[in-house]
Amino acid sequence: MIIESSNQVPRATLLKRFPLPRNLGVAPGSRIGPGKTWPAPAGAVRVKSFEIYRYDPDTGENPRLDTFEVDLDECGPMLLDVLFWIKNKVDTTLTFRRSCREGICGSCAMTIDGTNWLACLRSISDLATPATIYPLANMPVIKDLVPDTTHLFAQYAMIEPWLKSKTPAPEGERLQSPEERSQVDGYYECILCFCCTSGCPSHWWNGNRFLGPAVLLQAWRWLADSRDEAAGERLDTLEDPMRLYACHTILNCTRTCPKGLNPGKAIAEIKKMVVERRS
Amino acid sequence: MPDPAAKRPRPLSPNIQNYRPQLTSVLSVTNRITGLALSAGAVVLVLWLVSAATGPQAYAAVQGAIASWVGQVALLGFTFAFFLHLCGGIRHLVWDTVHGFELRAIYASGWAVVAASLALTVAAWTASLFMGG
Amino acid sequence: MDRRTMGSPLARAIGLGSARKGVKHWWAERVSAVALVPLTLWFAAAIIAHAGSDHAAFVAWLRTPLAAILMVLLLTALFHHTVLGLQVVIEDYMHSGAKFAAVIAVRLGCFALAAAGIVATLRITFGG
Missing domain, CATH: 1.10.1060.10 (Alpha-helical ferredoxin)
Structure with a gap:
């Protein structure tokens, strides 16, 4: 299909990932192990699964992929709301950067369903099932979704x-048409x-x-x-x-x-x- | 003060293992792979010329290899690789003049390269069958 | 080549500094590409026209001045473009000292193949 603007999420993808061995060229310490599943709270009706990359530098263990079952009736419409909901309600150790929550600070950039985007600007309705959330691709990871830039x-x-400029600064502004x-x-x-x-x-x-x-x-x-x-x-x-x-x-x-x-x-x-x- | 992060290097978040293939990256790697295939094709071209310069027997041997079904499949592959690399290369030359960078143009030209390469391959082989017929 | 591990991030980013070159390689890749558009299309058309022809017919064709000239030009542009393209591929993926060996091997190989192709063409064209 023809993509007309960068915010367009393709409706169907032929390939979710390149057909390569999962750990080809991946250093042993960067390999992602199995994580745990955090079930939805009892009574949740609209539940969606989020697979989220976790890494804790204090344990010395490899990164893992945790699955969080999120009650969509309990949280806001954007991916960043999901991350807040998890941090507030399920696992307070989930770590991510955020600031403006409106796409102007650039803090919450991450790899969402295999492409990079801001968590605050990605609507939950545009996410795959399960949604996959990784820190920005190809970055040293400080903790969870926080890359070292x-x-x-x-x-x-x-x-x-x-x-x-070598020209001495003018009295007023530097003019530009x-x-x-x-x-x-x-x-x-x-x-x-x-x-x-x-x-x-x-x-x-x-x-x-x-x-x-x-x-x-x-x-x-x-x-x-x-x-x-x-x-x-x-x-x-x-x-x-x-x-x-x-x-x-x-x-x-x-x-x-x-x-x-x-x-x-x-x-x-x-x-x-x-x-x-x-x- | 001991630094806990110093104990183990920070892991690298996955790149190609997790990043979704898109028309942009797929056509780029295709241009690279077809370029490599055509480099091998260039070797075959030289072998073919040298065999012709050597004499009718050597030339017949190379022609025989090309006419075998393995040779024909390889030739079909080279044809498609050639047209993909040619059309993809023209797309790159246009970009080098700083034209066609709107996302819609990137996708339209990308699909056009795929369609044109398929059409030209079919056309070339159809023409070849009629000529050789 | 990252020689510093304890150096500042800026020192690592600067590395060995700018080579202040690269445009020549990039430009030559484009010029050879432009040359190859008509030359390869001519070659494809010629192959289609001569599909399955015998040695005598092929030699007769390559003895025409136009075919000989275009074939020599094709070989020149083709291997020039090939060596430039392969060097970029090598430099993108190889980071050890083997990179230099690979670049040298590709350079010499492409020169040799271009020379062999051109000599073969001229031998057919001027041969007895």
């Missing part, structure tokens, strides 16, 4: 995401939830060097800014077989962005700019 923010710091301002539309809205980077196979295999879609979109946001005077320097930092060119335009990024932005297009703009400055 240290490396991603270090990569973000590397592109120096601020306005760089409406057209120039519109060049960063679709890029400045990024909330750094890292759904895209976590869903990018190139970042899975080469994330130590490949910057990934989120950071490259941010890099383009500054390259596209008419007030910035460091384009050459920025392109020098980016032009590298891995940092930029490990992107093979797979476009899982654009498919998954919860803000409907287009990291794939931003990266194509950077590649075009690199070509333009050498010919």
Whole structure:
């Protein structure tokens, strides 16, 4: 089927996962063991199962997959409400990040039914049965659904995401025409939830060097800014077989962005700019 | 102070084991696999040319291998791989000009690549059967 | 190559720094791809037209100047594109020192195959 916007959940999927051995290339300490089932409270009528990735660093045990039976009549309409319900009513140790509960902070990004999205923006009615909830793909896990994004923010710091200018600061504002301002539309809205980077196979295999879609979109946001005077320097930092060119335009990024932005297009703009400055 | 996390490295959350195959990733890996298959096809092409340069007997041996049912199945596979890689490659060239990145265009061009590759494979083999007929 | 384990996250992210190259490889892959669109389509059409032909007919075809020129161009663009593509695949999945061995092997192999194909073509074209 044709997907028209990134919030669209496919009605039917041919494959839930790639037909590969479950533990192919998975380090022994990352293998997911069987978990326990937490039954629905007595008398629950509308019950839905949620398989949730659990990891407790204090036990030294491997991650496991717990099944929670949730009483939908007792909880709100979104996946984040389910997580709150479980934490309040069933298992207080369930750990996840959240803040704004309206898709602006990017804290509750996770892998939901096999694709990345924000728990606060995913309606329960759009979830599979059972729903599967994992921390953001390909991340070191601190606890349960909390990923360690240290490396991603270090990569973000590397592109120096601020306005760089050699011209002395003017008395008032740095002026920009409406057209120039519109060049960063679709890029400045990024909330750094890292759904895209976590869903990018190139970042899975080469994330130590490949910057990934989120950071490259941010890099383009500054390259596209008419007030910035460091384009050459920025392109020098980016032009590298891995940092930029490990992107093979797979476009899982654009498919998954919860803000409907287009990291794939931003990266194509950077590649075009690199070509333009050498010919 | 002892750090409990230092006892064992943090587990890595699953990537390809859990991430759902989508048209985007499936066509990308298909382009890669067909590229690898066509690299093997390029070796066959050279073998074929060298056999022809060697003489009629060597050429007949290679032609015989290609005409066998194994050879024909492989040739059919190469044909489909070739058209998939060709159409997928043209899609990439369009993207390189920063066009066709709307999600609807990504999906439409993706399915178009699949349909065109199937149609071209059928057309090529139909034409070949009539020519060789 | 992650040489630091206790270093700062930024040191790990920066690694060995930017190679300040990559566009040449990327561009050459595109240029060879553009060349291969007409060349491979010509080749596919020629194969269809000559399906099952015998040695004499094949040699006669490859002796026409157009076929010989296009075949040499095809082999050149094909193996150029192949070596660039395979190198990317190797660099994506191999991270040990074996990566360099694989890249060298692919480079030399593609050169050798291209040379063999071109020499075979020219031998047929100019052969007695």
